[in-house]
Every structure is written in structure tokens, then in C-alpha cells.
Amino acid sequence: MINKICICGVGLIGGSFALALKKAGFDGEIIGFGRTTENLQKAVDLSVIDRFSCDIKTAVSDADLIMLATPMLIMPIILKQIKPFLSHKPIITDVGSVKEYLIQQVTDILGDYNNFVGAHPIAGKEKSGVEAVSCELFIDKKLIITPLPNTNQNAIDELTKLWLKTGAKLQTLSPAQHDKIFSHISHLPHMLAYSLINTLHDIELDDNIFAYAAGGFSDFSRIGASDPQMWADICLTNKNNIADSLQEYISHCQRLKQLILTEDHYKIMELFSQAQQLRQNL
Incomplete structure (x- = not known):
């Protein structure tokens, strides 16, 4: 009791x-x-x-x-x-x-x-x-x-x-299952949100780039307002899983970059359609 x-x-x-x-x-x-x-x-x-x-x-x-x-x-x-x-x-x-x-x-x-x-x-x-x-x-x-x-x-x-x-x-x-799953579904999205905001901040333009942000940026970056200490601690205490998750994401980004540079419209559409379908099924 x-x-x-x-x-x-x-x-x-x-x-x-x-x-x-x-x-x-x-x-x-x-x-x-x-x-x-x-x-x-x-x-x-x-x-x-x-x-x-x-x-x-x-x-x-x-x-x-x-x-x-x-x-x-x-x-x-x-x-x-x-x-x-x-x-x-x-x-x-x-x-x-x-x-x-x-x-x-x-x-x-x-x-x-x-x-x-x-x-x-x-x-x-x-x-x-x-x-x-x-x-x-x-x-x-x-x-x-x-x-x-x-x-x-x-x-x-x-x-x-x-x-x-x-x-x-x-x-x-199990603890191991938990840490692996959440490195992908929770920890990675926070890393991306923080990184996106910092990436845009570092882009040198005459205008304030954030002045042109709309709903898409707001939706994607919302969790970038989360507690920095909490998430820095998560990075260090689940470092191997998060590093693996980031590497997988980087590989996907590199693949997408190459498809864009080679103007492979069909493959780009295929990737985006797959993601759209997966998102709609959530």
C-alpha cells in the first residue's frame, strides 16, 4: 500500500x-x-x-x-x-x-x-x-x-x-528494447528539430529567415523548444543508440541528396509516396 x-x-x-x-x-x-x-x-x-x-x-x-x-x-x-x-x-x-x-x-x-x-x-x-x-x-x-x-x-x-x-x-x-525503440521514435526527432533550427540560423541571408516561417516549420520544429538540459542528458546516456539512429537518417539524407542532384524524379516520388502512405497509416 x-x-x-x-x-x-x-x-x-x-x-x-x-x-x-x-x-x-x-x-x-x-x-x-x-x-x-x-x-x-x-x-x-x-x-x-x-x-x-x-x-x-x-x-x-x-x-x-x-x-x-x-x-x-x-x-x-x-x-x-x-x-x-x-x-x-x-x-x-x-x-x-x-x-x-x-x-x-x-x-x-x-x-x-x-x-x-x-x-x-x-x-x-x-x-x-x-x-x-x-x-x-x-x-x-x-x-x-x-x-x-x-x-x-x-x-x-x-x-x-x-x-x-x-x-x-x-x-x-526490456530496458534494451526501450532504449533502441525510443532512440528512433523520440530521441532522433528531437535531434532533428534542434539541428534544423540551428541550421537555418546559420544560413547567411540579408533577411531574417525565420520571418518567413509558416505552419510546416512550426509543426516540425515545435519540440525544438524542449528543455535543453533534459535532452543533452538523454544524448549522453543513450549515446550509442542515438548515434546509430542519426547515422541511419544521414544515410537517407545522402541518398535523397543524390537523387535530387541526378534529377531522378521517379525515385524521389517513390520515396515521398512511401513516406506519405506510412504517415497516413499512423
């Missing part, structure tokens, strides 16, 4: 999780932990959390569930901070976009801690921070659980119950 939850990092995802649980009738206590009192106090004022502490011992004491909802490279730091206060064996989970890296960190720092359950909600906005939270963020969105063979089944079941209260649809993947 989960009665006390500590959320480390009360931003868009962690805050929306807390707010969704409250709306669903969760009557336990939700505590926020973070570095600055300003953001945490704002979370209290918005009724996202019940109280907060910037002292890790106070925050996690007697917590039944500890959620890591920070950028990826901050998570190991928090694991080291909470390690002395885990004698009651709380469930530890996360909401990060990379799983193999974090599981290795859990093993290195906490040893064989079988109450860790990796999780990744496939939901978000380009806006971040507690001001952007929504109790409806996870409704009908996928929530990927990435347990290991030795993960405590009770921990999985308790976490599952909470996520179902938010309206999420649960699915299970």
Missing part, C-alpha cells in the same frame, strides 16, 4: 503525476524534493504537492515510493543521496527516457535493489516546469514499464496501480 510518495524533481512530469493522483482520489501524502524552495513552494501553492523539503533525509523518510523525475544525469546524484535512508526498502521508480544507463547506476550505487521499477510515460509538452503541469497529461498515453527478471512483483503491482489512476495505458519492454 502506497501512502507516502516523494517526488524528486517537481516539474512537468513529476508534478503532473502528483496532480493526476490527487484528482483520482489518492489520499496519501505527496512530498516534493528539489534544490530550490521557490519552485517547490509554487508546487504547494498550486496544490500539486502537499509539502516539500530540501533536506533529502526528511523528504524520503518513511516514503513508500520515491520517484526520480529529474534530468537523467541528476538521477545518480539523488540515488547516492538517498542511499543511507532506504532501510525500509521503498519502491524507487523514475520517469526518464533512458533505461539501461539508469539501471546500471542503480546497480552500481544501491547493489541488488529489487524494489527499483523503471518507468517512462510517453507524454509531455515542449514547455517544462511546475507551471505546465496537467492532471490530464497521461490520459490514454502509453506508460512503459521496464522491470528486470529479479524485480519485486509487488513493487511492479503497486506502481502499476498508481499509473493506472492517472489514465495511462501500461506496456512492458
